[in-house]
Amino acid sequence: MAETPIVRIGETLIVTLRGDLDDATVVSIEADVSREVERARATGTLIDVSGLLMVDSFIARVLARMAGMIRLLGSQVAVVGIQPAVAITLVELGVPMGHLDTALNAEQGLALLARLRADDARRA
């Protein structure tokens, strides 16, 4: 089981999901990510899924769950690098992903996080 890399840049965390994710892996990733968001006082988290070439409803739920968890910890979330086949599957599965903020790549994801932080501050 490969370790999930979590990189911290300033107040932003970058989490890279890849390969086969099973229940046990997912639980340990969730624990790692939430601990790291808390420890680093991250205001933005980027989840890079460009390494995921296939998804099922399980992974879709995991993504939604992870985003919810990170938001609860006070960080904005952007999912980047969703592959074409994955996007089609998610839409066909009908998993509600409307509340996920997405961007094409890490660079645009950082810009998106900046926008989300600004919106959040304005609302507050």
Added chain:
Amino acid sequence: MAGQDVTDTQRLRDLEAMLDAITDYKVIKLGPDGNIATWNRGGELLTGYSAGEVIGQHVSIFYTEEDKRSGLAERELQTAREAGRFEFEGWRVRKDGEHFWASVILTPIVDADGTPGGYVKVTRDLTERREQELRLERQREEIMELSTPVIQVWDGVLALPIIGTLDSVRAARLTEGLLERIGDSQAQIVILDISGVPTIDTQVAQHLLKTVQAATLMGAASILSGVRPETAQAMVHLGIDIGQMKSRNTLRDALQLALQMIHERASARAMAMPLGTE
């Protein structure tokens, strides 16, 4: 009785001559175990084997390695026995190893006293027809590709002019093609121009919305353009909700909006990056 025998022999010869005259079809008799019992001229022309080479052999000598392994011959015989007939189209192999597309009909023979007497198998070479079908299919695919072009109209902006009726096959291709292009070009905005779509019904709208959702998941925003007054009326009457998607009357306006959105995103990016890192 002798006269009867002569007639029988004569009739048998006539039958054999008749079978041999059928050169376009392989018409053969199989024993109950699937071994080849008779052979005709058509069989020789089709497979390249002479009667001496095949009589007594199992019928699976004409089968591909894969079909041999999967036990296709046994399944065919069983189906023919149970259903009274078996029909099949698939690849078979000639003596020289060349594959041909065979149309096969297999029927069980029941002897006068009711006991199973093997099978009669009629095979025809349909390779040409098959190739024609494949050619047609390829052409259809090429036309399909031509009919759903994705155009890069600006840095980071793709346009998808949709022309004609959208059925589910075309819609799936369109979605796939568009998402691939979004991935390749990293375009942030997609303009879906529907001025060439004659009628928007619920199904077409559903296809479009799914495409938009998938593009959004990848991180590209969509703009709808070319909505004609009658289309707008129809969409509202059908209760089609385009959600947060922006819509413009013309492609020109849509492009203007796209450039504006890109500009806004760029300033947000400049904010996100500390000075000097870009």
